Amino acid sequence: MSEVTTAELAAELVNSQDQQLALYELSQAMRQKRSIEDAVKELVHLVTRTMKAQAAGVIVAVPDRPQIVSQFQENAIISEDGLRIWLHQIQASPYYILQNQVPGYESLLVLPLQLNEDIVGVLAVANKVDGLMASPDRKLGQAIVNQAGIYFENLLFAEQRVAEARVQTELKLARDVQMQLLPQRPTDVPGLDIAGFSEPALHVGGDTYDFLVDDHQQFHVCVGDVSGKGMPAALLMAMVRTTLRNAWQFGEQASPATAIEQTNASLYDDFTETSMFATLFVATYDAEERILRYANAGHSPVIYRPHGGTAQLLVADGVPIGVLTESQVEDRSLRFGEGDLLIISTDGLNEARNQDGELFGQESLLNLTDNLAGRPAATIAHELLTAVDIYADGQPQADDQTLVVIRGLAK
């Protein structure tokens, strides 16, 4: 073995030891870091120390996140602007060492920082205290920055998981609030048997139903469906519910058509701004005359089955709210005595699809209604929803599903 080879081997051994030590220190330091900002700061300290440099700097530019810049130095030889320029240049050239070419730098090493195979940052190391930068320094620096990249990836992944969990929590809270806005207790109205159900396709939805007995002991009911799904629809629907409640409670016994027109007038601009609209069915029960007065702004399906008759669709006469400045709805009346049945659903039921993509359809709802007439309202609601569920056969619920069943009882 020649002397030169031995010297080379010795140098390599020293380099390799330096590298292992640096990586060990890096792993120890990174283990305690919870944020990528802290980890970057730690990396800069560690590189300056282990590479015996006067200064080091790191820039990390991850999409959808503020740039992270950290420098460690006695005098400002590595500037933020410099790091940004090098980050731009490094995309073309994988690494470089400059010796006495840039004022202020005896030697400068710039290395790429990769996350998930994309170059998103650089590590810059300046002015070794014991000589000029050379190939072993590049290898050591690259080994450190590669390892650091893996830690950063993990930290970013964890950060993303936390953010997602936070969104999930907020959605769950929003869902809880929306569920609380639905009638919570069985509504006790003499002469009526009432059931209601609503299940959004996502956490929250644009469907709603509401029951209210006003100061005059009049019973009001509504079912509404805001176009679209999820949070935007849910926000608008909450406004519809409140506006309608105001009309019911403080509207001087406003008729259903008047209540709908008031809601439309109040919310027309909001619906225009948000490019949405809502179908709305509103009814008020006259216990004296056993009549249900209703108005329908584009809502379907609504099914009426007079006692002893057959189920029929009540087609809307008004346009949905938020479409025109006037909904053009009219008040209509239904006889509502013993055995009469009203089912107000949203299109999430009749438009549920089976495995072959076929719709459940309004005909099925009408047939089921005839078969179920005479059963308690809650049973009818349960059976209808179960039939839709069986039909969908595990297909994910594509739209919000809401159902109100009202049945006339003996006086």
Next chain:
Amino acid sequence: MVIGEMKLEGIDILTLEGRFDAHTVPAASKWLEEVTAKLPPQIVVNMEDVNFVDSAGLATLVKGMKRSRELDGNLVIFGLQQPVKIIFELTRLDKAIDIFDNEDDAVASFSQAYVDVN
């Protein structure tokens, strides 16, 4: 879905195809936004090859219609297949949006308005 565009006598024609739903709405919505920037917006939507419209699709047409009318124009549609026609009837959007059997009638509705005004 394919969106064709054609300009005819100052009228912009949007041709929709297949399902007009949440997935296909953004492209149509963007086109409508650009077209309603012109004054007055005169828009004809060809629905001959549309077999399904969901509420997002309906909302997009309503938005285009409202915007056009605000600017003294209009958005009209033609060529509704039976299932689509039923959706317009059930929601009573047929009372809000002008619906025509064919393109000629849809286009003529604008010159009619022009004649009426003058």
